[in-house]
Amino acid sequence: EALQHWGEVQNGGDGWRIEELPGDFGKEFPSEEVHTYFVTSYEWCRKAQVIDLRAEGYGEELMDAAQPKVVVKDWYAGRSDAGCLYALCVTLLAESGAVLAEYSSDTIAIPQDSDGSWAEISHTFSGYGPGLRFVRFEHGGQDSVFWKGWYGVRVTNSSVTVQP
Secondary structure, eight states: OTTTTOSEEEEOTTOOEEEESSOTTOOOOSSTTOOEEEEOOSSOEEEEEEEETTTTTOOHHIIIIIOOOEEEEEEEEOBTTBOEEEEEEEEEEETTSOEEEEEEOOOEEEOTTOOOOOEEEEEEEOOOOTTEEEEEEEEEEEESSOOSSSOSOEEEEEEEEEOO
């Protein structure tokens, strides 16, 4: 589906690209169900998606009364021949757009001599209060060697899960 569901896209350098696993100087992904990944370029690339919880079947009463945990996960990797940077920011939003809670990772630097292995980052939101209607998921990065092409961070298997 390429970038179809990503509403806000920043295409720095040569922009985002989709590649097949394991990719040049990369490692296989830990799940056989995942076959592709997004990869960034030599300037910062970001993409964001806003998830409407009501449209996904989570009613206002459930979200306001139960305030179920919201678990966000993302997988990222570098190439073994190029260093890169990665960052994740997830925001819980009310109907008005007011921020109820936010998680921002540090900017993670993957060195040029890494082995290209995949790493998972996750965060669990709880106790965020009533009014949650949207989840805004944003991630991105760039290579740190500034090579033309797609030598930046690789991302795949992103997820947002509402737990009972």
